[in-house]
Amino acid sequence: MSTQRKLKIGIMSFAHLHGAGYAGLLANWPDVELRVADDDPERGKRIADRFGVTCAPSYAELLAWKPDGVIVCSENSRHRELTEQAAAAGAHVLSEKPLATSLADGRAMIEACEAAGVRLMTAFPMRFSQPVIAAVRIAQEGKLGTIHGIAATNPGTMPGSWFVDPELAGGGAVMDHTVHVADVMRWLLGSEAVEVYAQTNRILYPDLPVETAGTLAVTFANGTVATIDCSWSRPNSYPTWGGVTLELVGDEGVISVDAFAQVLASYSDGPGRTGGQDVRWLPWGDDPNAGMLREFLSAIREDRAPVPSGWDGYRATEIALAAYRSVEAGQPVPISTE
C-alpha cells in the first residue's frame, strides 16, 4: 500500500457543506493529493487554507492539473455542467446528491462520463453507515423473510442558503432528503420503485419558496411498500442536525435501524458557565463519509465501477421527482420503467 502512487483528487465547489467535510478527510490521507477550486474564490481559499491544501484559481486550472478524480459539491442544478467539465478532462466523478435536478441532466451526466471513459459515483454515504450495513446484511441473509414494508425517515434542520432556492436546489425538503433512504431501499430490496404517493407542506417555514416537509409512500416492483419522511422538521434547538432511520418489516421479524444513534449526549454551560448553553449529541460511530470516499478512491485504483453509481443516483432522483408529480396530482403516480 505504501508504494502506491498518490491519487490526485480535486473538489469542485464548496457550495454544499459536505465539501468541506470531504476536504477535511482527504487532506489527512497519505495516499491522496488534494486540490480544490470554487466559483466563490473567497470561500474556496478559506476552506483550502483551513486544511492546508492548494486552491486553484479556476475549475479549468484545477482540471488542467489532471486530477484522477473530482468531487462535485456545487449547488444541485450545477452538478451537470461541472461533471461534464470534469469528464471531458478525464477525471472520474463523485457527485454530491441528488445527482441532478432533472432526469435529463442526470442522464446527460451519465452519458458524458461514459463517453469520456470515466466513472460516475453518487454520494450516498448511508451505503457506508455501519448500522445500516448491519441491517441490510441481516435482511439480505433472509433473516426477515420477505420484506413487506419499510418506514424510513431522513429529517433534518432547515439548511437555508441555496437549498431553499427552487432553481439551484431543484425543490425543497423532498429534493434534499428523499434520495438517501430511497437509495438504501433500492440497495436493500434489489428492486426499483414503480409508484410514488407524496404529500408536502410549507408550514414549518412559511416564508420559504419551497416545501419544507414531506412524506412519501413508494411501491417497489417486488411489492414492498416503503414510506419516507424527508422533512426539515428538526428545530435549531435539536441536539444534532437530523438523522436517518429505517424500520424493516418482514415475515419473520422487524429491524429498526438508526444510522445516527451512536452518539453521546453532551450538555455545556459554556466557559465559566456564562452562557452559550449547548445541548449536543456527539457522534462516536464510524464516519460514513470516510467509507464513501475510500470506495471512490478504490474504484479509481482498481479501474472498476464505484458503488453507488451514477445510475443509482438517477434512480433515486426519479423517486424524488415522482413525489412532486404526485403532490400535483393528489394521487399516486407511476414511475415509468424503461
Place this chain on the structure above:
Amino acid sequence: MGVQTVGVVGLGSIGRIHVAGWQRLGVTVEGADGLPEARERARDAFGIEVHDGLEALLRTVDVIDVCTPTDTHAEVALAAVRAGKHVICEKPITRTLPEADALISAANERGVQLHVAQVVRFFPQYAAAARAIASGRIGKPAVLRFTREGGIPGADRWYHDDNRSGGIIGDVMIHDIDYARWVAGEVVRVYARTLRNAGPQNGATHAYAILTHASGAISHLTASWARVGAPFRTSFEIAGSEGLLEHATDSRPALRTAPAELARLGGMLLEEDPWTAELREFLAAINGGPPPRVSAEDGRAALAVALAAIESAKTGRAVELATEVAAA
C-alpha cells in the same frame, strides 16, 4: 345521587380493564358476557355479579359500558340508549358510519350521554404533548409521526376478522387517527397501505397511512401486529413551526430489571392508569360535570378516517374526506 352502578358488557381483555377501573373509582360494577368462561373469570377476579346478557344488566345499572367486539357495538349500545341508559362505548364507536350516525342521533333523541373510549388521549405522555401543542410550545403542527406496534392477537380472536374488527387499521391505527385529529385537526385526505398478510384469516398485519389535515399538516401512521417476540411499543413525533415533540415508550425506561420480565410487576408507574382516568372523566360528565376531552362525534370522525384508510388500501388511491370544515 349520581351514578351508582355500571354494567360492563363484554368481559374480554378491555372489559376486564374497565371493570378494574370502575372498581378503583368506587363504582359498583356488574358484568355481562355470553361466554360462561368469561363470566366465571370476571367473577373470580373481581368478585362482581355477572349476567349472560344485556337484558339483565339493563334492569340494575345506570350506565352501560360496551366492551364487546366492534361489530356488535351498535346493537348493544343502541339497546342501552333505548332503555334510557348513558353509554360508554369502547373504540371504534361502531363498525360502520351509518351505525355511528344512528347511535349518535338515538342518544341525542333519548337525552342520554354517549362517550367513546379513545383512550390514547388519556395516556399521560399523549395528554402532555397535546397540552404542549395547545400552549404554543412548538407552533403550528406541520408533520407528525405515530407508531403503534405489537405482536399478533391469538389465533382464536375476533380481531383477525376484518368484517368484525376493521382489521389492523380499524382496531389499532384508529387510536392514532383519533389523536392526530385531536392535535392537528380535521383530516381531508387519506392514503393507506396494508401488508404482511398472516394469521388465521391471512389478513394484513401491518399498515401505513398518510393523513392530510385541513391545515395542510401531514401525519404518518404505522400500525402493526408484526412485532412478534418483542414488547408492544408506541411512539410519536410532532414537528411544528417553532419546535418538536418526540416520545417513544421504549426510549427511556423508568424501571430496568434483571430478569427483564420483572419490570412487568411494576405496572404502568402511574398513580392512575389511563383507562381509569378515562372512565373518571366520563363518569364526571355523566354526573353533570364538564364534557370529556373526547366526544362521540370525535369517535365517529376517527371511524370515518379509518374507513377511508381501509378503502384507500383496497383501491390504491388517495381518498378525499368530506368534512364540515371543508364544506364551510
